[in-house]
Amino acid sequence: EEAILEILTAALDRGWTNLKLYFMVGLPGETMDDVHSIIGLVTKIRHLGQKFRLQISTSTFIPKPHTPCQWLAQETEEQLLPKYDILKQGLRRERVRFSWSDPKISQIEAALSRGDRRLGKVIYHAWQLGCKFDAWSEHFNYQRWLDSFKQYELDPSFYANRERDLDEILPWDHIDVGVTPEFLKREYHNLWQEKETPDCHHGKCNGCGLQRWQPICQDKYKMREAFPP
Ligand code: SF4
Helix, strand or coil: CHHHHHHHHHHHHCCCCEEEEEEEECCCCCCHHHHHHHHHHHHHHHCCCCCCEEEEEEEECCCCCCCCCCCCCCCCHHHHHHHHHHHHHHCCCCCEEEECCCHHHHHHHHHHHCCCCCHHHHHHHHHHHCCCCCCCCCCCCHHHHHHHHHHCCCCHHHHHCCCCCCCCCCCCCCCCCCCCHHHHHHHHHHHHCCCCCCCCCCCCCCCCCHHHCCHHHHHHHHHHHHCCC
16 A cells, blocks of 8 residues: 555656556455455545546456466355445545446356356357447346356356365366466465465566476476475
8 A cells, every 4th residue: 555655646746647546346355344445545545636636447356267266256246236335435536536347247257257168159149139349338238148148058157156166177177378276276275375475586486387388487496396485
C-alpha cells in the first residue's frame, strides 16, 4: 500500500490528472475485510490531491489452467454480488469512476477456461443461438449460454465453481507447458500458507520444471540441487 501511494504521489507531482487502478475480487481466502480495504486504499488515494480523476476497475478472479489455482473453485454469483455491492457503495465518490465485471460473464469465462472437449459442442451451439461478441456486456446473453450447456446435459458451475481434488485428472493434464504439476501443487500449498516464492530472476531457482527445456535455467537448477532449499 505504501509503495502504491508513493508511486501515485510521484505521478501526480509530474502532472498526471487521470489515474486508473485495477483490483481483483474473489481471490482465494479473500474476506470482506479485504474488500473493505480496497475502499480504504481508494480513500487514501483520493486524499492525495484534488485535481485528478480516478478510474477503479475490478474483475473477478478466474482460476486458470496451468496455474497453482487450477484446482480452486471460482466464487459463485451469490458470493461475489455482496462484495461488489460493498464496493459500489463505498466507491460512489466524487472524482471516482467504478467499473466491475458481471459475475455471470466471469462464470462463463471460467467454465470455458477450464472446460473439457465436451465444451466444443456447447460453444458451437451457443454461436448458433446467436452468442457473439460476448466480451461486450451489451451482447452477452447468459440464458443462451445456459441453454447451450443444458443442451448437452452440462452445467457451467461444474467447470467454474467446483473445487478439484489434487488427484483429479484435468482436461489439460496432457499438455506440458514446462512448469510441472508437482511445482504447481507445491505452490498451491504455499498459497494457503501465505508463503511467498521468491522471483527466480533475482534469486535461486525454484525448480519449476523449465530447467528441462531452458538452457539458461540449467545452471541455476544445478546450484539448487547442490544446495537444496
Ligand atoms: S530458474 Fe528456470 S527452472 Fe528455475 S524456477 Fe526459474 S524459470 Fe523455473
